[in-house]
Amino acid sequence: MVMTEQNKMRKKMANTIRFLAADMVQKANSGHPGAPMGLADIAVVLSEKLSHNPKNPKWLNRDRLVFSGGHGSALIYSLLHLWGYDLSLDDLKNFRQLDSKTPGHPEYGHTDGIEITTGPLGQGIANAIGFTMAEAYTKNQVNSEMCELIDHKVYCFCGDGDLQEGISYEACALAGHLGLKDMVLIYDNNAITIEGATSIAWSEDVEKRFEAQNWNVLKINGHCYDDIEKALDEIKSATKPTIIIANTIIGKGAGELEGTHHTHGAPLGDKIIAESKTKEGFNPDETFQIPEDVLLRFRCALENGELAEKEWIHRHKEAPLIEQNIALEKLLNPDFSSINFPDFSNDKEMATRDSNGKILNAIATAIPSFMGGSADLAPSNKTNLKDMGNFPKGRNLHFGIREHAMASITNGMALYGTTIPFNATFFVFSDYLKPAARIAALTGIQNFFVWTHDSIGVGEDGPTHEPIEHISQFRALPNFYVWRPADATENIEAWKTALTMDSSPHGFVLSRQKLKTLKPKRDFGDVSRECSTL
């Protein structure tokens, strides 16, 4: 079959990505060339579809793009540079070096265009679903039939490892349940893991698995441009989340190493790279080559992105219903000073799970972006938001018995921009979500963790339900704030301060049993100032 001119160009663009990734890993003498080379063809076609603005990586209505397998960072950095984000060719040459903008795994807040820190597998999928959930709520709040202020997709690349991790199952179950049509998972089905062929531990029917969870399933050859384009066009009319199962060859283009686990996590070697470049018409002696026509094509993202955002701002300004704009403003700029916190001065005693429940309701009443829920323990965690309905129209989130997904999803929601989420479970089950709490701390995500039943005072449930080591565990985690109020009044002060500290997650450790109100009046001074010196 003769290749069309368009596809010839796509191939050249994909090979540019491949050799950039290979050169980056070779120069750093560490890293993962296999996944970037295997995904390059899909990345090129996705580039044509993606709506984003490299000059304003924070544009609200951009498509989100998450790489759950953060070890494939050479692909991400190559794309960001090619698209025109603030990432130079020198930055690519400093791949995996200390203090560079291109660390081993992509870090949110460190490199423009990185939507969330990934690396520990599976979490990126849940983060992406969190983005989609935040979008779904925002759409319900600000869109009308006459004008859609928010409408974008959330794309997430993942590999076998992401799908093997239980959190991906939890999160995808919820996404299917909620019918999140803007979620697009692109599965890099390359049949290779670190220990060898995936078949040593993996033999499931992924298509059936996702059908069981109420997802669309599309299957493509991940190296066939027409296949890829057809799939990416099909999802526009999706009514539920979509997985694109892309059969790929790991290390595609890496000569004799192509398709083997040797390309997964080690440099290919100068010889292989040179041979591969020669074969594809690239100069074997030149590293970090970007043909001019290739750069021109990729950099269309700059003009397209600017246009897309301008069109959106126009839509935004001209929104025929003024209420839509007001609603969006309120979501974007929460006014914490408007919260009418409860007065506990007449309560001689109260469990802090109870005072916390009242505080959550007070915050939610004032702040329309504040929402959350529990991993099926809302009646015990006291997290129900009264008369506020269920997500996505309302603000009570039923996460199911899926603590890990809950925490990673709310990490994504917290970063989206228009939602302020909390999540809840028994303190002892914080174990189940520790990996996500760590990412929140590392990344500086203001996620609120509500943990009730904080001690041996859980009653007759016994030792499986008694948190012993957990307070030490979270206090040892850098940039994670643990609040354990001694009474209802302190509980208010804890929240007041935590709401202002927007570069860290906060854990509220709360009692099931009643606690005496020690200081009915609020005479704590400025707790937040004390905290800022910690």
Added chain:
Amino acid sequence: MVMTEQNKMRKKMANTIRFLAADMVQKANSGHPGAPMGLADIAVVLSEKLSHNPKNPKWLNRDRLVFSGGHGSALIYSLLHLWGYDLSLDDLKNFRQLDSKTPGHPEYGHTDGIEITTGPLGQGIANAIGFTMAEAYTKNQVNSEMCELIDHKVYCFCGDGDLQEGISYEACALAGHLGLKDMVLIYDNNAITIEGATSIAWSEDVEKRFEAQNWNVLKINGHCYDDIEKALDEIKSATKPTIIIANTIIGKGAGELEGTHHTHGAPLGDKIIAESKTKEGFNPDETFQIPEDVLLRFRCALENGELAEKEWIHRHKEAPLIEQNIALEKLLNPDFSSINFPDFSNDKEMATRDSNGKILNAIATAIPSFMGGSADLAPSNKTNLKDMGNFPKGRNLHFGIREHAMASITNGMALYGTTIPFNATFFVFSDYLKPAARIAALTGIQNFFVWTHDSIGVGEDGPTHEPIEHISQFRALPNFYVWRPADATENIEAWKTALTMDSSPHGFVLSRQKLKTLKPKRDFGDVSRECSTL
């Protein structure tokens, strides 16, 4: 349809269980009557099939029975009493009281007949799969065509919550991959969770999900004795793991509360219980009733169990191949003194991940029950056991990228009796398996956790891969021993001692980078004695 005499009797037995559970929760004024009442019918038929010996709860070839939803403990305790285990009616009356033999959640080592501590959801399924994996290995080692020394089933009850937890997906994926035909999961599909109907967060096709994972799927009415019996007979000829999806009514028999979430976690009230008893021909004024004919039927377990074990001992003694007995003896009684530990006195420096790899191989060479593997990081963790093949014939376990399942599965394997497992990952990913490490510590399971890449010395992978808080985290966990050898020689001493400490899990925190050999000679004295005073 007229009920057969047999089924009439089964119903009376099931009602006895129901009212025992309801009375236990009522007297304790806390607990979960819903699941026990919903599962009573299945429990009665399973009683007829189960091969176990109440007088010897440790009989090696017994069927294992795990209740992954540990909150349904009233059912478990009722059954243990009815079958004739060392659990009196007074013990049932002390349900959920301090120091009783019937605590809120079942605790291994505390009550005879409890195979493993459960409560934190999902883990029981992985534990049961661990039992099945241990059995599969043992069968390969000791069975022959002429004589099967080991052949039993592993039954595990689970609920919606267990299936929503990601660990259940991880573990079942591996069980399906390995084709573990003796694993039988009985899913209590009652459509109710704590926050209400499961439909608020759960809409997956469980049949399809398990088919995607290479399981047999049977669907039954969980209150139809003939259905139940047919399913339990069918599994005898299974060639892969089986899930029995049992449609049940939570709180079955609880009058107007039947089928509602009010029966899940609270007493039913005296009035409801009395009415229900009257309706079923029980004395409404009598609590903890066990009709004589019911007890007689259940207590058949005593005679049947004794006979089954005697037959097995006979089979064992008469095993035509003496090698089978020798092989089994070696698995049951590992001789740690026979280990020829490596000599590192000529190594000036070595990463402890490397010394540990050599130690693992030395132990495995001497101890045929010693086995393990990694969550897809064996080449980095240095856990490959050379020339020892792959599980289940060999001893290298490929867990896939499923840390949590790996840890819970090895918890089960460690308790089985004939396997001594280790599991491995990067130290930073210990987060993913923390819930299972906690159960190991709480229960006193000698599971070995190999954690390499123990510090910021992970190289260029960056902060997502750098364990910071983890050493504090595990040192804060009671009954969990953290070993961080300073060199290869200490690494040996750590293992020597840990092997003797069989009532606790052990974490080995190991370096990627080379460490100087500080004390080439082993002049540590008796490390184990020091440890015993900790």
